[in-house]
Amino acid sequence: MDLLLKRGREALAVGDFNVAIDHLTALTDHAPDFAEGYHLRATAYYRADLYGPALDDLETALALNPDNFNAIFGLGVLFQELGDSRRAAELFRRVLALNPHHENAEEALEQLKSSGIGRTL
Numbered sequence: 001m002d003l004l005l006k007r008g009r010e011a012l013a014v015g016d017f018n019v020a021i022d023h024l025t026a027l028t029d030h031a032p033d034f035a036e037g038y039h040l041r042a043t044a045y046y047r048a049d050l051y052g053p054a055l056d057d058l059e060t061a062l063a064l065n066p067d068n069f070n071a072i073f074g075l076g077v078l079f080q081e082l083g084d085s086r087r088a089a090e091l092f093r094r095v096l097a098l099n100p101h102h103e104n105a106e107e108a109l110e111q112l113k114s115s116g117i118g119r120t121l
Helices: 002-013 017-030 035-047 051-064 069-081 085-098 103-114
Strands: none
Touching (some): 002 017, 017 035, 051 069, 069 085, 069 103, 085 103
16 A cells, blocks of 8 residues: 555656546545555546546545545645635634644635635624
């Protein structure tokens, strides 16, 4: 499992998303309870512009580990990409509640706030 995870990460790092998806699919097949496998495959799907499979994998990762703040962040990014800024802001706030120093979530929420989304009245 470690080798499949390593190869999936390496393929993601060099932008070979199809190879990453293949390795991470093998990982999720062999370790269906390993949330990070689904999270990483969701990242590969998202970067390959396959939003439906990315959403499915994020939902699975969060069903296995509801506090996986990186999967929650990924879901926020996906909703932002799909134009649901309010839901994205809620998810970024949830990430920050779990990990107050998550720089990407802080940045994403600040960008949404600057456009008027996610501000509390």
